[in-house]
Amino acid sequence: MSKGDRAKSAREKIKEQQAAERARAKRKRLVTYSTAGVVAVAAVGLGAWYAASSSKSEQAGAELAPVTVQSDGSVVMAKEGVTKPVVDIYEDFQCPACKEFERVSGQTLKNLAAEGKAKVVFHPITIFSMEPTKGNSVRAGNAARCVADGKQWIAFHDLLYKNQPSETAEGFKPDELVSWGKDAGVTAPDFEQCVKSEKHAQAQLSYSQKIGNEQKLEHTPTVKLNGKEIENNTIFLPQQLRDAVTKAAK
Amino acid sequence: MTASQPSPMARTAIPWVTTVARLVLGGTLIAAGALKIGNPSESVMAVSAYQLLPETLALMVGYALPIVEIVVGVLLVVGLMTRVAAVIAALLMFAFVFGIAWAWAHGLRIDCGCFGGGGELKAGQDPSYLLDILRDFGLVLLGAWAARFPPGRFALDSALGLTVSAHTDTPEEAA
Known part of the structure; x- marks a missing residue:
């Protein structure tokens, strides 16, 4: 120092x-x-x-289960011989929550049906009562009723959600619906006429009314498993939805 | 800080006000986040309902928002990183005020989704934009207060000695 x-x-x-x-x-x-x-x-x-x-959706499986469009407008997706458990989907093409449900859990439903673990039934209804949502929903519902082939119907169904318009604007316009139909593989010659004339609009409305009353629907999407509503917390979580359905199969 | 010497009474009152602000703001955030966190899809929908963000961004915000609210809320309640947390909370609340005002101005009819839910109004329910905005703006003010006068009483910041500024001329605030 x-x-x-x-x-x-x-x-x-x-x-x-x-x-x-x-x-x-x-x-x-x-x-x-x-x-x-x-x-x-x-x-x-x-x-x-x-x-x-x-809330990640499942991977697409191999082949879709056979899809049948029924005369009342509901659509069954199930492997041959599979009659239960029944998963009923009450949905509106214009409802944002239905779009979200399709986004996260749509593939799970397809896979469950393809695996023979469930009979999935789609019920497109119109739950809206005010414009522009009501008109949008009816036009889309009508257009879906114009598709007779099951495979094309599912493709069209998915395209409708992908292109869902805002709830504040007029959408699902006839020309758009026709072109999405073509994208979905619809080749039936009367499809365009059926969409543009809103041939099944009345059927769509009366089916909605009837099914809404029968099933006491308060909101869309409503998903029922063997007739009993599954909670929102479950249907928007693909893994939980799968668990609920497979459990019911046992 | 350059504030002129506050009166002795203000000097005792201010930290307590900060504590109250922290607890109210933090508690609200925790509640809001907790009510959303179990249902990420609903949270995404609630964000999308504002039609303010592009789809992918709305997705990210929907997934992240509940946990952000909870984490920031917890930081405020325990008084850790008080100033940073308060600034984030105030900005969040300000963003909510903006979002709700946007929805209102654009004539959307949505539920703010503030405390869960997918943003859709129940049948027969009307939007409550003004109330939501007033509440969230009040929370902005609480955040601003806590950011201006951190960390208040009962704060981890003090216990951990995080409050001492470079010039230690503040009276021992650390309890």
Whole structure:
């Protein structure tokens, strides 16, 4: 140690010590702060990832189960000989929640039917009572009724959801519906005429009324398993929906 | 901070006000997040119902929002990273105010989805935009207060010694 150091006043020494202390405290604060920050960000990331993965839709399986369009407009998707459990889907092509249901759980329904684990029945109804949603829904429902082939019907059904218009604007216009029909593989010559004349609009409305009363529907989508409504918490989580249906199959 | 010397009474009152602001804002956020987190699809729908964000962004926000609310809410309640959490919370609330005002201005008829639900109104229910906006704006103010006067009493920030600023001329606030 040099002479100069020893000569340092006590005052300066204390100052130095204080500075060192402050630096240490600052470092500690920084570490604590960053740790808390990293943990918080990680929690957010993990939570968001979990949410996304729990509502991730299933992979498309091989082949669709046979699909039959019935005379009342409902559509059955089931392997031959599979009669239960019955999964009834009451849906409206214009309803955003139905679109979301189709997005997350549509593939699960197709897979369950293809695996012979369920008989899936689609009931497209019109639940809206005000314009423009009512008109949109009726036009879409009518157009679906114009498709007689099951496979084409499912493809058309999926396209309708993919192209669902806003609830505040007129949509599902006749020309659009015709072209989506073609995209879905519809070749029947009277399809365009059927869509544009809204041939089945009345049938769509009366079926909606009838089924709504019979099934006491309050909202769409309503999903019933062997006649009993499955909760929203289940139907929007593909894995839980699958579990519920397979459990009912036993 | 450059505030002129506050009166002794204000000096005792301010941290308590911050604590109350933290608890109210944080508690609201936790409740809002918890009611949404079990049903990510509903959360996505509620975000989409505003027709404000493009589809993929609405998806991401729908998935992330509930957990963000919970994490920020917890940070506020325990008083950890108070200032950062308060700023985020205030911005969140401000975004909600904007979103609801947007929906209102565009004549949408939706439920704000603030505390769960898919954004659709129940049959016969009317939107409650004004109330939602007033509530959320009040929460913006609480967030601003907590960001201006952190961390308040009973805050982890103080317990962990995170509050001491470079110039330690504040009276020992750390309890």
